Amino acid sequence: MSDSAPAIRVKVLFFGRLKEIAGRTEDILDLADGAPIEALFARCVARQPELERYRSSLVASRNQEFVAWSTPLHSGDEVAFLPPVSGG
Amino acid sequence: MPMPAPDFDLLLLAHEPLNLSSLIEHVRTPSDGAIVTFDGCVRNQSHGRRTLYLDYEAYETMAVAKMREIATEIHTKFSIDRVAIAHRLGRLKIGETSVFIAVSAAHRPAAFEACRYAIDTLKRTVPIWKKEYFEDGAVWADGELPRAPEDTATAKRAS
Numbered sequence: 001m002s003d004s005a006p007a008i009r010v011k012v013l014f015f016g017r018l019k020e021i022a023g024r025t026e027d028i029l030d031l032a033d034g035a036p037i038e039a040l041f042a043r044c045v046a047r048q049p050e051l052e053r054y055r056s057s058l059v060a061s062r063n064q065e066f067v068a069w070s071t072p073l074h075s076g077d078e079v080a081f082l083p084p085v086s087g088g
Numbered sequence: 089m090p091m092p093a094p095d096f097d098l099l100l101l102a103h104e105p106l107n108l109s110s111l112i113e114h115v116r117t118p119s120d121g122a123i124v125t126f127d128g129c130v131r132n133q134s135h136g137r138r139t140l141y142l143d144y145e146a147y148e149t150m151a152v153a154k155m156r157e158i159a160t161e162i163h164t165k166f167s168i169d170r171v172a173i174a175h176r177l178g179r180l181k182i183g184e185t186s187v188f189i190a191v192s193a194a195h196r197p198a199a200f201e202a203c204r205y206a207i208d209t210l211k212r213t214v215p216i217w218k219k220e221y222f223e224d225g226a227v228w229a230d231g232e233l234p235r236a237p238e239d240t241a242t243a244k245r246a247s
Contacts, residue, residue, distance in 0.1 A: 005168070015147055016217035019214030019226045059236045061215070064150035068238040080147055080215075084231030086208065087151075087175060088128045088187050 007033035008075035009051070012040060016083045019059070021050050034072040037062065040079055051081075059082060098172040099155040100147055106174050108186050115170035115192040122196035124203040129189040129247050130180050132180075140221045143179045147215040151175070154214045166202040168193040173206060175216060185220075201204060 007030045014022040022044070029043055037060045045052045058081045062071055073079065098114050108127065130142050152202055157172040169192040174184050189206050193199035211232060220230045 012233050013144060013147065015215065016219075040206065057233060059110050059234050061147075063148060064147075066234050067235045080150070082147065082215050082234070083228065084233045085211070085213070085215055086229040086231030087146070087214050088211045 005034060007031070008033045008035075008073065008077075010040065010073050010075070010077045010079055012044060013078065015080065018051065018054065018081060018083055021054075022048050031073060033074065036070045036072055037067065037079060039064040040067045040073060041081060044081070054081075054083070095171045098160060098174070099152050100174045101146055101151060101177055102174060103161070103176075103178045108185065108187050108188055109190055111172040111174055112190050114172045115190045117169055118156055118196060119193060120192040121194050122199040123190060123192045124196065124199040125191075126187070126189040126203050126207045127185050128207065128226060129185050130182050132182045133240040134220050134222075136144040137222045137224075141182070142180045142186070142225060143219045143221065143227065144172050144175070145217055145219075146175070146177055148177075151214050155210065158209050158213070159207070162191070162206055166193070166198040167195070167204065168198050168202045171202075171206070173210065175210075175214070210241075227240065 009028060009030050012027045014025055014027060019025055029040060031040060060067055060069055061080045061082060063078055112123060112125060132139055155173045159173060162168060162171060172190040174188050180186055189203055191199045191203045191206065213234050219226055220229055
């Protein structure tokens, strides 16, 4: 975490096969304010290296909207890394 | 252009069997001459393997929000009246309805087109996942990766 940016706390949610790999449905993680979603994913990978291989087949959401991986995060954000959807 | 009528639309996720007739009646009004429905149900095989049952899960708050977006979108694209979109969650047996869509309209072409558009969009954008259970194992079903703004930005930079 950067020394210059204040810390923020975000919630990350796991679904489908990611939930099985992570072994939990959610995490609360602290990051530097404005850190991109990509950095949050890296933090998750650090805790659960097997997540890395799914990176290219995930889409990120922030506060329930699909967003780019470069999207900056702020305190209280709810992020999810979503596998390909298969409803219907 | 028809005005969106989101107050009359019904978007729901259910852990119990869907009541299909109540969904149909929800969209029926005296000004409609057509109701088109789509009933998505659990098939007994997948890629040649016999399916025992399916387990559905959702990012529930986002799924309902995305279903509402679909309803709003079809109101703007097609001359329809009311929309009901419902999806089951949890364990489903063969033959059970997993997703049900009902669209009413004054005339049938708009209802057919809107219903088709709604199910096609749901399968691409609504965060719901199914795990297929077979006699010899289970797999998360192949799905579609929703498009995020990043894709658009990359395409623009490339052009």
